[in-house]
Amino acid sequence: MRHLSKLIFLTGIILFLFTFSIAVYFSQRMNNYGETSVNSKIPNYKYHFVLVPEEVDNDYWRLVEKGAQEAARKNHVLLEYVGPKQGNIDEHLKTLEKAAASNVDGIITQSLNEEEFPPLIDSLIDQGIPVVTIDTDSENSKRISYIGTNNYYSGFIAGTKLIEDTKGEVNVAIITGNFHSSNQSLRVDGFKEAVKHEERIKIVAIEESKISQIRAAEKAYQILNEYPQVNAFFGTSALDGIGIAQIVQQLNRDYIYIIGFDTLKETIEYIKDGVINATVSQQPFEMGYQSVELMVQLLEGKKVPEINYTDTLIIQKEDLSSDKQIGGNIND
Incomplete structure (x- = not known):
């Protein structure tokens, strides 16, 4: 009986040391x-x-x-x-x-x-x-x-949506997450391709947010001061549209058309409130x-496909109560 108790005790010690070593291992990896x-x-x-x-x-x-x-x-x-x-x-x-x-x-x-x-x-x-x-x-x-x-395509459908939803002269400002990121550049290029034959639509400024909501808001404010004729924005990263919407709302420029990117909770709320007109939904x-x-x-x-594109859709207010697939948000 004493031998059995000693065996159980030793087993417990070994399990403890094993668990502890695993914790230390991952702690070290986290530090690295x-x-x-x-x-x-x-x-x-x-x-x-x-x-x-x-x-x-x-x-x-x-x-x-x-x-x-x-x-x-x-x-x-x-x-x-x-x-x-x-x-x-x-x-x-x-x-x-x-x-x-x-x-x-x-x-x-x-x-x-x-x-x-x-x-x-x-x-x-x-x-x-x-x-x-x-x-x-x-x-x-x-x-x-x-x-x-397909980042080029996502920018293209954003530009197509702007054409579809607007009339008359449109002066667009683009705020992009990072000038050096391939995905952001492709979205800008796709957008430019979509609107290049529309003489009524002009891209007047392109600024960088550094993937920061605060910086996106600062850039939107700067653009509206330097280019008061701007009446549309395209934000190419998830936080850009939110930053733009904050400034547009603060300045009471409700005539400005905004198309953003992704379906974070704040973006969806701005769409519900009519501040953001549309967003590109990824998955x-x-x-x-x-x-x-x-x-x-x-x-x-197993053999796997080289290219695997996930769905990309344009989401607007009317889509929020429909069966249209939305990418979701962090609080889902």
């Missing part, structure tokens, strides 16, 4: 990566993936993470969500390098430009680590597959979910 969340409760996981977003605290990317974590639980995958707290290309690249050094089974990441990311992605592939791009592709790299929005949850599923299929030897 900076901003990190991990579904470490997955027992006997089959694979270990790292998802690296542009910035971890962005509501849009939290939706991507939410979808990825759900797919990870379903597939017994240990998923780390790691990256810069605020958009920083150098930190993003370093995070990818650290993930590779940890011998993960797969990396899911956004590609922010076509200069620095393809060489690093190629290096990861050459090391035997599969890479799937999400939200923004890296066409000139060896990445295995892309899952996300961030679905992107995250499918990226994990696709990586699992890849590791199981």
